[in-house]
């Protein structure tokens with residue numbers, strides 16, 4: 158089964174670039190994923206994990222900056238603000254927190270964010286690639302619009318934990334900081350800057366998270382076949398509603414309609430169906 162295709166037509170050059178980009182990003186994150194699995198298999202600990210995949214992670218996470226360019230130039234329909242937030246936070250974490258602060262490398266936040274990012278990106282870029290090729294396997298759509306419910310909180314917790322773990326080493330080393338007096342007559346305390354980023358997570362993460370739920374619902378409404386459980390429920394309810402519908406039409410002409418159990422049965426199905434948010438078929 159394939160998902161409904163809604164991707165708009167791009168120019169052939171843009172389309173070729175996007176296919177190349179998405180294939181390269183899928184492959185890159187797959188390599189990172191294999192590195193993570195290999196590390197856990199060999200060492201059974203998250204210690205040393207960052208060093209194992211450092212180069213690939215720096216490269217492919219940084220390459221996500223193209224996503225902001227894609228959205229800003231309009232070659233994809235992603236929301237520019239949300240994409241910028243997402244990419245900016247992750248590139249910022251990698252280059253501004255993890256890479257320069259060695260004390261963070263072996264802390265618990267690292268496996269959390271790496272696992273969340275890696276699974277998300279393999280599926281996301283695979284999804285985009287399939288969309289461009291015009292056929293997306295149902296399982297890829299389902300994974301993209303379901304796993305984020307768990308992976309987003311996991312990734313964001315890993316990021317916040319990494320920022321938290323970097324605070325003491327950054328304060329002690331006075332990294333990237335400039336104190337008065339100096340010739341520029343300007344001061345910046347990187348420790349305070351990092352603390353200042355934390356509230357932004359509480360402002361922007363809910364927006365990103367609920368945006369994904371909205372996208373999921375939109376796609377779901379577009380094609381009710383997307384989720385098997387709902388599909389079954391929907392078919393049963395649809396079947397019942399279509400069987401009972403003609404009886405109900407007769408009921409409408411009957412004086413005793415309100416007391417009639419057939420009409421009551423019909424109404425409960427309609428109610429149940431509305432409750433399950435299948436209003437669009439009514």
Ligand SMILES: CCCCCCCCCCCCC/C=C/C(=O)SCCNC(=O)CCNC(=O)[C@H](O)C(C)(C)COP(=O)(O)OP(=O)(O)OC[C@H]1O[C@@H](n2cnc3c(N)ncnc32)[C@H](O)[C@@H]1OP(=O)(O)O
Pocket residue numbers: 163164165175179227233234235236237239240242243245246247249250253254273274277281285286288289304305308309310311312313316354357358359361362365368369372
């Ligand atoms: C020290 C620095 C700190 C900074 C502090 C900032 C605070 C910020 C707080 C936020 C923290 C977030 C951190 C993130 C953590 C994680 O990622 S954890 C892992 C879980 N993550 C996810 O699940 C990511 C989910 N998000 C997305 O998938 C989305 O991409 C998005 C970023 C939310 C944007 O969504 P949206 O605008 O809806 O766009 P898309 O659905 O992606 O795409 C829209 C259409 O464009 C097409 N498209 C997009 N990209 C491509 C592409 N590369 N190639 C081809 N096509 C593309 C896509 O197919 C869609 O097409 P249509 O269907 O035709 O609309």
